[in-house]
Amino acid sequence: MGGENQSVGEVVERNIRALLLRRRAEEQNKRADERLADKVTRFTGSMPFVYIHLFLVIMWVAVNLGWVPFVAPFDPTFVILASAASVEAIFLSTFVLISQNRMAALEAQRSDLDLQVSLLAEHEITRLITLVTAMAAKMEIAEARHPDLLELAKDVEPEAVLQTMEATAETIAREAREGRLEPES
Helix, strand or coil: CCCCCCHHHHHHHHHHHHHHHHHHHHCCCCCCCHHHHHHHHHHHCCCCHHHHHHHHHHHHHHHHCCCCCCCCCCCCHHHHHHHHHHHHHHHHHHHHHHHHHHHHHHHHHHHHHHHHHHHHHHHHHHHHHHHHHHHEEEEEEEEHHCCCHHHCCCCCCHHHHHHHHHHHHHHHHHHHHHHCCCCCC
16 A cells, blocks of 8 residues: 555645545536626625625615705616615525535535545444454453443444434434423433
């Protein structure tokens, strides 16, 4: 294996570099419409956007209330302002949803990667426990017979963990409905 002599710092740097390169590749592989949606979302979520809108609305109101000399009111009932704000809100919310959907898909991928790495690490640790326990038993170390080691030496089955989580959640929900839920001490 080529990475045997790498320090922890080098491994961390390698991993960070790999993640950053992956994010950069994802960014470069975005379609033009996704880039546009991200730019619009980024700008609309900024303070300059708020300041521009604040200025425009104040000016619109001032002009249409007749507070600005030499400029005739063009929307005294503010119907045009309300319509423009509604249309803008529709488009902005759509851009935000597009960006959020793409980000959610990326987060799902990263979550799947995290799960796979965790399962691999769990499997490796389980094998190490088995090996170390066998060595300790051969060396007649009393801790090798600890009852927890038998359980720790078993591979975790994700399906079983999910079923246990779901069953526990159902039990807690039922106990809460029945008023039997006791706070943990």
